[in-house]
Amino acid sequence: MTTIAEPRAPEAPALGLHRDLSNEAYHADTTSLSSSGARKLLPPSTPAKFRYEQDHPQAPTKTFDYGNAAHKLVLGNGPELILVDHDTWNTKAAKAEVAEARARGGIPLKQHEIDMVKAMATAIRQHPLAAALLDPDHGAPEQSGFWLDGPTGIRRRVRFDWLPSIRSGRLIIPDYKTAADASNDAVQKDIAKYGYNQQAAWYEEAAQALDLGGPDTELLLIVQEKAAPYLVNVVGFDFFSREIGRAKNRVAIEKFAECTATGVWPGYGDEPNYLALPGWAENRDKEIYL
Structure with a gap:
């Protein structure tokens, strides 16, 4: 097992909803x-990998x-997009501009990449359901929340891509993702692959814990x-995928x-792990060789 000293933030954010907390904080x-940390703690990852990536x-x-x-152009919040207007970025001048952009906390992009994300934002606004879910008149981006887990007492956190202003009915939380x-x-x-059903369950529990929505709160992916x-594809989760995620x-x-209590963040174990063949390989080979 790997034992790593537990780092502590000098000032952890207070419990509750934070509307202006920076992404860095x-x-x-x-x-x-x-939610992403919870997924990193489980196989095929390990607590040791989770701890290393935290540090x-x-x-x-x-x-x-x-x-x-x-996210910046679709949601209206995020790092500055900075044009690095060089055909290639392997020159000394281009590398300096990229480094300067990152030092400013921005995202360095080529012109065609800026054009691409602008076109993506336009396409989102032309999709009736996605545009309604991300209506800037009835919601705000990048809202953070912190609460205590009942059974364990640990601090849990969430950062909503978009948090709608509740007018009537149940709370529907959109989460924006890009994909090939x-x-x-x-x-x-x-x-x-990425455990998005875990994210859905996590965000829905967060909304209830922070008194933002009721038990019928639902997360929808905007992919x-x-x-x-x-x-654009707007995707929800069926009952069993959400319950498995929970x-x-x-x-x-x-x-x-x-791990927090013990300071021990295990990897794959200290003893041999005896493994069988994958089921498909065992079925294939035993019919031929046994």
């Missing part, structure tokens, strides 16, 4: 557990840049493709509480 609170934030990548830039493929089949695979014509979240929360 939100992510700096390592005393609380987020060593990942450097920006182009994939994250595109997603963050699209927004078809039903592709999104279904992404839900399994948009990153290539023209920038198609159960996995509970295991992750209990694991976080245990």
